[in-house]
Amino acid sequence: MQRSACLPAALLLPGLLYSLTVCRGEMCGTTTRASAGDDLAELRSKAFAAFRAHCRPKTKPKTGGDLQFCSVFTEAKLPRTFKFLLEPFSTPFRLDFDVKIKQGASIALAEHNTDESVFAEINIGGRVNTKANVRPCYLICLDIVATHEEQGLVNASEYRPFWIDYKGGVVRIGKGGQEAAFVEWDAGAYHQRVPTRVHFGVSSWGNAEGYWKLHQKCA
Numbered sequence: 001m002q003r004s005a006c007l008p009a010a011l012l013l014p015g016l017l018y019s020l021t022v023c024r025g026e027m028c029g030t031t032t033r034a035s036a037g038d039d040l041a042e043l044r045s046k047a048f049a050a051f052r053a054h055c056r057p058k059t060k061p062k063t064g065g066d067l068q069f070c071s072v073f074t075e076a077k078l079p080r081t082f083k084f085l086l087e088p089f090s091t092p093f094r095l096d097f098d099v100k101i102k103q104g105a106s107i108a109l110a111e112h113n114t115d116e117s118v119f120a121e122i123n124i125g126g127r128v129n130t131k132a133n134v135r136p137c138y139l140i141c142l143d144i145v146a147t148h149e150e151q152g153l154v155n156a157s158e159y160r161p162f163w164i165d166y167k168g169g170v171v172r173i174g175k176g177g178q179e180a181a182f183v184e185w186d187a188g189a190y191h192q193r194v195p196t197r198v199h200f201g202v203s204s205w206g207n208a209e210g211y212w213k214l215h216q217k218c219a
């Protein structure tokens, strides 16, 4: 920072390194290594491009159609296998997602990214799309611990929006645009254990292909 003026400072060093530094606001610098045959102008434009890519303020994600999401496809097969494609969540958390599926959109909260570590499974559109059922684990314990009866929760030809939140061991699921959950279960009380990092997985229960948009970047 040779000057107080807020201009990028360019410096050609022996060994052909071209550096840029900004002195307004946060400091940020990049260093670009010249390739054989680069002339000064090329080097300079490369360095500026690197500077722009690294040092510009990050733009906030736009709302609406440009929102970043993680797309997942879940195949129709039994036994089902969860796909854990997001970074684990620190708790509490909330996730919005959309799913297009004929029936049996299955979501899992797990301690690790494995089927065996699932501690809550929510099957939206179970029993031929007439219910949402919550089970306390994957596959082995099939007992239902919470249920909600409703026809047509999911649809094979159009995405339906939902949200899930998890706080203090309690998991809740609701429809997009509705504040109230349609099903809720205290996993912490049941398991006598409240994990603080939670993996989120999705699967198709049985004979339906699922298309998911999780409103979070893929890991």
Ligand SMILES: *[C@@H]1O[C@H](CO)[C@@H](O)[C@H](O)[C@H]1NC(C)=O
Pocket: 152, 155, 156, 157, 158
């Ligand atoms: C899926 O949604 C479409 C459009 O709303 C509707 O016409 C159709 O009946 C729905 N399918 C089922 C099986 O509910």
